[in-house]
Amino acid sequence: xxxxxxxxxxxxxxxxxxxxxxxxxxxxxxxxxxxxxxxxxxxxxxxxxxxxxxxxxxxxxxxxxxxxxxxxxxxxxxxxxxxxxxxxxxxxxxxxxxxxxxxxxxxxxxxxxxxxxxxxxxxxxxxxxxxxxxxxxxxxxxxxxxxxxxxxxxxxxxxxxxxxxxxxxxxxxxxxxxxxxxxxxxxxxxxxxxxxxxxxxxxxxxxxxxxxxxxxxxxxxxxxxxxxxxxxxxxxxxxxxxxxxxxxxxxxxxxxxxxxxxxxxxxxxxxxxxxxxxxxxxxxxxxxxxxxxxxxxxxxx
Numbered sequence: 001x002x003x004x005x006x007x008x009x010x011x012x013x014x015x016x017x018x019x020x021x022x023x024x025x026x027x028x029x030x031x032x033x034x035x036x037x038x039x040x041x042x043x044x045x046x047x048x049x050x051x052x053x054x055x056x057x058x059x060x061x062x063x064x065x066x067x068x069x070x071x072x073x074x075x076x077x078x079x080x081x082x083x084x085x086x087x088x089x090x091x092x093x094x095x096x097x098x099x100x101x102x103x104x105x106x107x108x109x110x111x112x113x114x115x116x117x118x119x120x121x122x123x124x125x126x127x128x129x130x131x132x133x134x135x136x137x138x139x140x141x142x143x144x145x146x147x148x149x150x151x152x153x154x155x156x157x158x159x160x161x162x163x164x165x166x167x168x169x170x171x172x173x174x175x176x177x178x179x180x181x182x183x184x185x186x187x188x189x190x191x192x193x194x195x196x197x198x199x200x201x202x203x204x205x206x207x208x209x210x211x212x213x214x215x216x217x218x219x220x221x222x223x224x225x226x227x228x229x230x231x232x233x234x235x236x237x238x239x240x241x242x243x244x245x246x247x248x249x250x251x252x253x254x255x256x257x258x259x260x261x262x263x264x265x266x267x268x269x270x271x272x273x274x275x276x277x278x279x280x281x282x283x284x285x286x287x288x289x290x291x292x293x294x295x296x297x298x299x300x301x
Contacts, residue, residue, distance in 0.1 A: 026099035028060025030144070030227050033091055033104065035066040035084060035112030037150070038077070042067070046212050047109045047149065053220045054105065058227055066091065070111055077111070078127055084115035085123075085131045092119070092134060096142045103230055105145040105223050110198065110208070113151035113190065117173065120146060120188075121181040124153040125174030133180045139187075141234075145226040147219050148190040149211035153177075154199035156192075159185040162215075165192040165200040187226060191215055 032054060036045030044051055044065040055061035068084035069075055075083070088106075095102060108116035114124065120139060123129035154169035155161070155178050169192065173181075181188060191211055195204035 025062075026095075026102050027062040029058040029103070030054065030061040030223070031095055031099070031102055031104045032061060032063045032223075033066060033088065033106050034063060035068070035088065035106075035108040035115045036070050037110030037112050038070055038072050038080075040070055040109075045070075045109055045112070047107050047112070050147075050212060050216050050219050051105075051107055053216075054223045057220070057224050064091065066112065066115070068115065081111065081115055081118065081128060082130065084112070085118045088115055088119040089131070089134060092138060092143075096138045100141075101234075102142055103144050103227055104142050105147070105227070106143060107147050107219075107223075108151070109149045109211070110152070113148035113199075114153050114171065116146065116148055117151060117153055117177070117181065117190070120184065121173075121177045123174075124171055124177055126171075128153070128171065129174070133177075136183070139184055143184075144187060144230040145223040146184065146188040147223060148188075149215070150192060150196055150199045150208050151190050152198040154190065154192045158182060158190075160188040160190055161192070162189045163191040163193045165194050165196065165202075167194075167200045167202070169199040170201060189222065 032051045034044040034047055034051045036043065036047065040046065042065070044063060048063065048065065051063045055063050066084060066088055068087045069080040070084070071077070071080045092104065092106075095104065106116050106120070108114070114128075118124055118128060118131045120134050120143070122133035123131040152170045153173040154165065154167075155173045156166050156168050158178060159182050192199035193207050193210070193214075194200055195202035195207040197203065197205055197208055200207070
């Protein structure tokens, strides 16, 4: 992904991702699971800089990039999302079972945002309907914050909706899943801005790349505040601010992140004709795009 800057930590964060997912060590602070976007290299992706910033403010935190394909093809997008949901449900299920008092934050960008939502709220609809929601007690007792950017299953005008978009996304989330998500509006925010090709069905590729810079500082403050509130109300974790272990690496609608360095990756490409048409797009159409056109879609980034 050209034009996005982030710290070198986000690039180095990929090392040991799978091992971190399988670890049973309970974090003293936050256990931060990060799902990257399509085509981003293994690791935490562009969102990893924010996860690392959170970890730097919550003593004893661990950043865990989700180990899943994050691909458009080989495997195809549907399979990649399904693999991601299975991986995230496994990670969250194991960690909350091994660390029942543990505090968890989930962050997702683009395809990673869809994976996060499908994991927590259940399948988004149509081809993506197979996933059951994460057990409510795990969300209520352990997940303190869920922050998403550019979710292709964006549903406008929900209680957890943030940003400037008033349109639904390419894979508009179904009512049953939205109802589950709505229950967690006290800890869930999903950013989508007008013009985003994927979450807003817009035509401005730059919008999809802007979230870390635009909302980064607010996101970090939000997650840290949610963690501190959860610890104060439920106990079990320290609120001390200090160094954190990064094993790989409601906000307002404005803000910025202090970032440097370079990270690569894009969100899942969609046909420009689909982005302009505005109807709900199902995966069968999405995945019918000839791979030969992929380079054209990548030119948006």
